[in-house]
Amino acid sequence: MDVITTAGLYPAAAESAVEVIERKGSGHPDTLADGMAEAISRAYSAYCLDRFGAILHHNTDKLALLGGAADVAFGHGEMTAPIQVLVNGRITTALGEESIPVQDIVTTAARELLGAALPMLDTDRWVQVRPRLTQASSPGAVSAGANADREASRQRWFAPRSLDDLAERHRLFSNDTSAGVGYAPLGIGEQLAGGIETHLSSESFRAEHPYFGTDIKLMVVRTGTSVRLTACVPQIARHTPDLDTYVDRRALARELITQTAARIAPGMDVEVFVNTRDQDQRPELYLTATGSSIESGDEGVVGRGNRSNGLISMLRPWSAEGVSGKNPVYHVGKLYNLAATEAARRLHEETGLECAVALVSQSGRDLADPWQAVVQTSGPTPFLAADARRVLTAVMEDLGSLREQLLAGKLATA
Helix, strand or coil: EEEEEEECCCCCCCCCCCEEEEEEECCCHHHHHHHHHHHHHHHHHEEEEEEHCCCEECCCCCEEEECCCEEEEEEEEEEECCCCEEEEEEEEEEEEEEECCHHHHHHHHHHHHHHCCCCCCHHHEEEEEEEECCCCCCCCCCCCCCCCCCCCCCCCCCCCCCCCCCCHHHCEEEECEEEEEEECCCCHHHHHHHHHHHCCCCCHHHHCCCCCCCEEEEEEECCCCCCEEEECEEHHHHHHHHHHHHHHHHHHHHHHHHHHHHHHHCCCCEEEEECCCCCCCCEEECCECCCHHHHCCCCCEECCCCCCCCCCCCCCCCCCCCCCCCCCCHHHHHHHHHHHHHHHHHHHHHHCCCCEEECCCCCHHHHHHCEEEEEECCCCCCCHHHHHHHHHHHHHHHHHHHHHHHHCCCCCCC
16 A cells, blocks of 8 residues: 655634535435435345345445325325335345245335335335346456466356355455545534434434425535525424414524524524425425425435435545445445545544545555555645555554445434
């Protein structure tokens, strides 16, 4: 691993900094797509581990949601056309002669994810799951020649005869040439965006305020101690009997967000705007049957929403990789983003400096040995390369811990 250290990172976490951050909530179509892709990967991995003792090859990171339709009025909201789940990707359907119930695994995981995020949605009736999963060989497979039937041949990538055909069991290597990026600590604006949405989507908040939906979106702009925050907060039609109630609850949402912001970032001057597109007299409002725009033709696609740290920070380094649904065993598009964030966190704890880390893979190289690693800090001098290498090596040697957290659903990917 070549390690490059540089100084001069923009101090985004400083009180004098400028931040622009978006956060898509748990019911946003893109967040639903990310969550579903990851839920399917976890469920499939759990089945394989339980049945075979190893995770077979799969990637569900090309998943997309096609929105349904709903009839919405004050006091009334019902679905009229189903949400469609397009589970695109490649997945192993059998180990040798033993078939895997892929359709059942995919359908159950998809419906459970949507049901948890959108409790008003009848997932059995209004969710159609359409797996489009292939078992094509890995790119580069050659069907003839002396090495065509080697135990690690790409011809057997998604059609293993036994666990011995899983190449990563012989040597764990990077599946792609890519890069993962992470940074620490979070800035004040980032803390506000993540903390407010997490609170508004929490079970306790939803129990106290069942008339708010989860397709919440926040946009935060911070300049020094001045914060301007725009929030889109849906209301559930069945729990909203008239326009006056809607208007009152919109004002309540603004008050609750302001209070939450004061707890997260005391001393900040926070101005909150809610549902700025509303036109009360038409009326055109953010009124929904399920609490999400996925009910009304909107679409969700893996990788279009929050980055792996749960935020879209416009002035920070970030990777365009769609992390959710990628194989947790060896896919650098997933593991390197999470590892870079963990490395940045450890470096920040050691130095007190703001740190950004980029881990660059090289296809075929040992997974725990990135081709290049770049560490940038906010201090006047670069972090010592030897110390950076020590921390990075420790993180890469502990990829198993990241994998365990992923499989247990304890580590978010969007």
